[in-house]
Amino acid sequence: MRASDQTQVQVLGHEGKVLEYRPNLDPAPRWHQDDQGLHLSVMSAHRIYNMWDWKNPIVVKITHPLKA
8 A cells, every 4th residue: 555645544433632641642643655565653542441451453544545
């Protein structure tokens, strides 16, 4: 997959807003494109009740990629 100027990446169920327990952190998804592909950096933004143990999948939505 290749990115375009309009490509957007989002974690479903998370608005990319400030986490209440880390107000100086920007949890918005980030990405970059290079010759090897599209690289994503996302974080789960759930309340931490169980020592960072998060077994549920994180679902990422990518919109406006370049068509193959």
